[in-house]
Amino acid sequence: MKTAVYPGSFDPITCGHLDILKRGNEMFDQIKVVLFTNTSKKPLFTIEERMDMIRQSVTDLANIEVDCYEGLVVDYMKKYNHRFLLRGLRSISDFESEFQMASMNKKMYPEVESVFLMTSHEHAYVSSSLIREIIRFNGSVQGMVPEYVHQKLVEKIKGMNR
Numbered sequence: 001m002k003t004a005v006y007p008g009s010f011d012p013i014t015c016g017h018l019d020i021l022k023r024g025n026e027m028f029d030q031i032k033v034v035l036f037t038n039t040s041k042k043p044l045f046t047i048e049e050r051m052d053m054i055r056q057s058v059t060d061l062a063n064i065e066v067d068c069y070e071g072l073v074v075d076y077m078k079k080y081n082h083r084f085l086l087r088g089l090r091s092i093s094d095f096e097s098e099f100q101m102a103s104m105n106k107k108m109y110p111e112v113e114s115v116f117l118m119t120s121h122e123h124a125y126v127s128s129s130l131i132r133e134i135i136r137f138n139g140s141v142q143g144m145v146p147e148y149v150h151q152k153l154v155e156k157i158k159g160m161n162r
Helices: 015-025 047-057 073-080 092-108 128-136 147-160
Strands: 003-008 030-036 064-069 084-089 113-118
Touching (some): 003 073, 015 030, 015 084, 047 147
Parallel strands (some): 003 030, 003 084
């Protein structure tokens, strides 16, 4: 069975992430969406909230599992004997950082194969950090995130503004 690991902080999951998952789902028997802690980011949502949003957003996709891990992606992959790492690319700047990470991952775990999918054009400008910025200033992110995620964002911001 070919399993791909799709790592990220997913704070929150966006329609761009779902685009990668839908297309990756056609290539792999199973995809594990794994939340990792990004020490350079201050998350808006807890791990549990993000895992819930991902699960609610992929109900129409088969063979998607959601997990979390604290540590290196390659350590997670070694632990579960996974070889494929699924990543999305939006721009040239994404390619530069992803190329560096893929090279480092290959050095630490030679069995890993990074699979890159270009995000569809309609989602190329969307990022979780932009979503967080827009929602903090009461802007509309409808259509950029799944409806369930949109509801959770609105609830979170209302709770923060009390």
